[in-house]
């Protein structure tokens with residue numbers, strides 16, 4: 253129930269009406285019996301500064317940030333966490349006594365299901381398909397895991413070079429860039445294969461970033477991670493399972509980044525299982 257004391261949380265984006273965040277955050281808030289509400293807040297790019305100033309005036313506790321504001325929000329913050337600086341994007345903002353602080357919980361979300369595997373990552377070669385915004389969180393996550401080396405696959409040489417240069421002064425292990433033509437040589441060495449491209453995402457659900465014929469060349473014990481959460485599982489993850497690999501879907505990262513954000517705002521442990529279940533139910537997946 254909304255009361256006179258209800259505290260405000262939300263997600264800013266443009267568009268934002270398809271965001272799944274209100275589903276999982278409001279489910280967790282209801283489970284905890286707290287007087288908070290989490291709202292979708294559509295903000296046009298040109299309105300970002302006035303919206304953020306308005307949130308402070310309204311006493312908003314914190315908010316998630318999605319496309320197209322993840323980089324544009326940076327100059328409006330008085331504090332930015334080291335991980336958000338490394339990734340170059342903020343997805344979680346909260347109010348401090350003196351202004352807005354921001355971090356990037358995508359890295360924590362990406363890592364959550366991997367840390368649950370309890371592996372020694374020091375001999376792992378990670379191969380990341382795509383070099384966009386989500387790939388940056390995945391590179392930072394792989395660096396935190398302590399993998400031996402990271403390869404990034406892209407289709408544009410210039411973008412790949414810029415991506416690689418952007419990590420030069422960061423504490424990431426060897427970061428090599430590759431084109432898609434090199435996949436047949438790379439797949440047999442890749443014990444952690446991550447898809448950060450939208451290939452295979454709804455509505456083009458039949459597409460795959462790697463052919464099933466190549467997937468069978470994955471090393472024994474490989475983990476295949478698809479950041480896509482609709483459909484669930486993707487054809488890519490189905491092929492990974494058929495090839496004997498462990499498959500992790502994008503819903504785990506979505507839940508993980510949301511749980512990390514909610515914990516920052518509420519300053520207490522949050523019910524991750526409730527958040528996962530609410531999303532699965534919303535998406536019509538088995539719970």
Ligand code: NAP
Pocket residue numbers: 358361381382383384385386387406407408411448449450451453479480481502503505506507509
């Ligand atoms: P982005 O910044 O647009 O990056 C997408 C990357 O994929 C770019 O490197 C792009 O290459 C590449 N790409 C696009 N279409 C391709 C194709 N047909 N073949 C090969 N490469 C292609 O997008 P993003 O924000 O990183 O998001 C990427 C995916 O991750 C989306 O599906 C998104 O839903 C998902 N995601 C999931 C979570 C989660 O919590 N599970 C979080 C963030 C993102 P070019 O630069 O050459 O175009």
